[in-house]
Amino acid sequence: MRYFLLLFLFVFAVEVDAQASKKQQAASLNNYVYFTNESVHGLLIVHRLLENFNQKINKYVDLESTQFNFYSNADLPRNIFLDEEKWFYDVSPYAWYDITLTESKHLPPDLATALNKELEQLKSIITRVNAIRFELGHLTEGDDLKKRKNLDKIYKKLEECVVLYDNFNTVKEELKLKLKDGHKALKINNDGDVQVIGAIHENIKAILQSLRKDKEANLPNLAKHLESNLNLAKNTLDNTPSSKQLFTKADAFLVSTNKCTESGSFSKDYIQYGKTYYYYNVELVSKINRYGSGLVADMNDYIESANESAIRQTEEPHFFKVVYPKKQVKVVTAETLPGGQLPSTVRGRQVVVRQPPMKLNDPLMLLEISDHLLDDGDKVSINFNEHWILNEYALKRKPLKIQLRLRPNQVNYLLIHAENVGTNPPNTTKISYIYNGEKKVITLSSDTNESEMIEIKLDK
Secondary structure, eight states, X not given: OHHHHHHHHHHHHHHHHHHHHHHHHHHHHHHHHHHHHHHHHHHHHHHHHHHHHHHHHHTTTTSOOOOOOOOOGGGSOSSTTTOTTXXXXXXXXXXXXXXXHHHGGGSOHHHHHHHHHHHHHHHHHHHXXXXXXXXXXXXXXXXXXXXXXXXXXXXXXXXXXXXXXXXXXXXXXXXXXXXXXXXXXXXXXXXXXXXXXXXXXXXXXXXXXXXXXXXXXXXXXXHHHHHHHHXXXXXXXXXXXXXXXXXXXXXXXXXXXXXXXXXXXXXXXXXXXXXXXXXXIIIIHHHHSTTTTOHHXXXXXXXXXXXXXXXXXXXXXXOOOOOOOSSOOOOOSTTTOOOOOOOSEETTEEEEOOSOOEEESSSEEEEEEEESSSOOOOEEEEEETTEEEEEEEEOOSSOEEEEEEOOTTSOEEEEEEESOOTTSSSEEEEEEEEETTEEEEEEXXXXXXXXXXXXXXXXX
């Protein structure tokens, strides 16, 4: 009897320790969500500054200016994401970064390494965004804005922010998938109520993603899916004050979505930016993020009360768009270079086209570039729309990720210029990308006489 009692107590203690460990692992995973959500909050503050910088310099050309906000760099902390004086956060993004990194020790090493790689990318993005606000402040206050070369510098900085905001959204999605897979692999409980909330969140994200990609035609069907899942949730979840508040805010999001498709009216101050930009950045994101109505915060409160070990939901970052005056200012960046002709020679070599155009669904493309078949020492320089985005890069079997933005209504192309032919000629470069939800792979080859080019076309 004594032996049985001791065995029972031992098994019970092991189970308690296992449950505590699962809770600790779940808490460690959710730290990544908290870091992301507070970073989204900081990006909003900078987003408003960027719009004002854009409007300020446009008036020096020929486009009317509209001021959206009445604060400047001087009115804000030196580092918005550190916020030592606690103007905006209880725990700042930088503080969450430190907490998340420290607490990742409770996770399996492989999972922690994968998640911390995404964490580091997000921190790098917000750090650069914070730095650009001061670079723009210096350029708009210290330089003569009537000089074309100074305007070029400012537009180039703004275009860099377009890519940074898009990159943040991309990395955030990659992080969320890894969190979801890690949570599942660790076999942490995820009950039905939490899954119902998750379905509503996915509906909301799909609506925002369609607006982000300027695909307004998708909204009616997406709104129906959201309405259906909301009705299911209202019949499934407990009728509590917190659930009622959640449903009220979700209903308001649905009303604004339907308003976008039915009437389409929006503030004349945003005419330059367009309808989808306005509805995403002003009407809808403000319905879900904490600095607005706080729907996602309510979702997370409900999730915590239902199952504290479940993964919380992420807030959605703004996207940024540069508005140019009618007298277009030339900006020498990979995203906005002028042009319209495919080159026939580059650096004294003949340019050849051997393949049909690469087709994409989105003007923001993510490419993975690697050596084809063998890691044989191939070095390449890569030209995108007359801009050398890589110089003498040694190709590896492990892909290098590059994100580029296509220029609208113009010719776009990618060209591979061989710097050597490695130990197994010719120089071959594998390029992977996503089209219609599927991974596509092309191989471009070049030698010391010819450089292969491929045209890139965007599906309308």
